[in-house]
Each structure stands twice: as structure tokens, then as C-alpha cells.
Amino acid sequence: MWDRIRFVYCDLDDTLLDHSGAERRALREVQQAYPELARLRGGYRLYRRINQMLWDAYGRGEIGREALRKLRFALWLRLLGGDPGRWAEVEAAYLNRYAAHWRWLPGARRAWLSLGRRWPLGLLSNGLLEIQRAKLARFPELQQARVAILAEEVGLRKPDPAIFELALERAGLRAEEVLVIGDSYETDIAPARALGMRTLWIHPDHPVSLPADAIAPSLFAWTRTLQKEHVL
Numbered sequence: 178m179w180d181r182i183r184f185v186y187c188d189l190d191d192t193l194l195d196h197s198g199a200e201r202r203a204l205r206e207v208q209q210a211y212p213e214l215a216r217l218r219g220g221y222r223l224y225r226r227i228n229q230m231l232w233d234a235y236g237r238g239e240i241g242r243e244a245l246r247k248l249r250f251a252l253w254l255r256l257l258g259g260d261p262g263r264w265a266e267v268e269a270a271y272l273n274r275y276a277a278h279w280r281w282l283p284g285a286r287r288a289w290l291s292l293g294r295r296w297p298l299g300l301l302s303n304g305l306l307e308i309q310r311a312k313l314a315r316f317p318e319l320q321q322a323r324v325a326i327l328a329e330e331v332g333l334r335k336p337d338p339a340i341f342e343l344a345l346e347r348a349g350l351r352a353e354e355v356l357v358i359g360d361s362y363e364t365d366i367a368p369a370r371a372l373g374m375r376t377l378w379i380h381p382d383h384p385v386s387l388p389a390d391a392i393a394p395s396l397f398a399w400t401r402t403l404q405k406e407h408v409l
């Protein structure tokens with residue numbers, strides 16, 4: 178079936194780049210830099226829950242991006258027993274440390290390049306615009322994407338079907354000719370499938386069976402399989 182694919186869209190965070198690892202390391206360093214925050218364990222899990230809740234509210238249009246930026250650190254500080262009024266300072270420290278830890282996931286750079294030799298590539302990413310743009314600037318290989326659709330730039334977010342329809346329009350192809358690769362079933366895979374696009378779910382944990390055209394523990398593992406099958 179892969180020979181019918183004519184364009185490949187990749188999610189960025191936790192599909193190509195190790196967003197979660199960078200986030201975890203950055204938060205640990207922020208907690209260490211602020212002794213009043215370092216006392217409590219579970220700071221990372223707490224942040225993840227707050228951040229997810231706020232991103233969900235942002236996705237539903239209930240809060241704006243500035244509220245999201247402020248609240249994710251103000252709430253975290255409050256719950257850790259710090260001073261919520263220092264959110265901007267803590268955010269700046271976090272963003273600085275987060276960017277310092279950006280890395281490709283293991284083998285993902287090579288996988289991205291080998292996909293690029295076979296198919297035209299695109300990026301399809303949610304996330305704060307200035308951060309996603311900085312990632313594209315940091316990793317020059319990402320610039321080989323012919324189409325980069327960044328949610329805040331186009332005013333649409335995954336899993337909204339409209340952003341996938343835009344992706345098809347920009348590729349100039351029919352849904353079944355376009356493969357979407359991502360690590361979030363809900364955000365990347367389910368909406369792409371609903372439109373008839375092909376899907377590869379990057380799912381590093383236990384094997385689970387949710388419908389997708391392929392499931393692989395990493396992008397690298399999947400491209401290795403394609404190479405053995407002489408697709409790449």
C-alpha cells in the first residue's frame with residue numbers, strides 16, 4: 178500500500194523531536210534553580226496535568242494563548258507552594274532550559290532524511306508558534322519540508338478536521354495518497370483516518386490495537402522495516 182503514498186506529513190513533538198524528554202529535563206532544572214520548588218516530588222507530573230488541562234481549554238477556545246502561557250506556570254507554582262506572581266520569570270527559565278534540551282528522537286533524523294528521499298514531506302504541528310518556529314530554525318533538516326503547517330499560523334489546531342483538509346489542499350492530493358505520522362492517536366491519527374488519509378501511529382509503549390495503517394515504536398523502527406521491504 179505504501180506505493181500509493183505521494184506525500185508524507187509528520188507531527189513534530191514526540192514524533193521527530195524529543196519534546197517530552199526536553200520538557201522533563203527543563204522542569205527538573207527549574208525546580209532545582211528555585212529551592213522553594215525543589216522540596217516537592219512529582220513536580221513534572223503535576224506540570225503535565227496542568228499543561229494538558231490548559232491546552233485542552235485552549236483547544237476548545239475557552240482561554241487564549243496568553244492565559245495559557247501564564248496559568249501553566251502560575252498554577253504550577255501555586256500548587257508547589259511557590260509564588261504564582263513569579264510565573265513570567267519561571268516561564269523564561271523553563272523556555273531557556275527547554276530549548277537547551279531539544280534533540281531528535283533516536284534515529285529520527287536519519288528516518289526523516291530517508292523518508293525525504295522517497296516522498297515529499299510536510300510538517301503538521303500544534304504548539305506555540307514562536308517555539309515551533311525556533312525548532313524549525315534549529316534543525317535545518319526540518320526545512321526540507323515542502324509544507325509546514327503550524328497551528329497558530331493557520332488559526333487551526335489538530336484534531337480539527339479543517340487543519341487536515343488544509344494539509345491535503347496544500348499537498349494538492351487526495352486523502353488516500355497522503356500519509357500522516359504522529360504519536361497522538363486522538364490528535365494525529367483519528368482525525369486523519371476520518372478523512373481517509375493513511376496513518377502511521379508512533380507508539381513507543383505496549384502494543385495496543387487501535388486502527389491505523391501501521392503502528393511502530395518509533396519513526397526509525399518503521400523506516401528500518403520499509404528498508405527491509407525495499408520500499409525505501
Ligand SMILES: [Mg+2]
Nearest residue numbers: 188190191360
Ligand atoms: Mg506529538
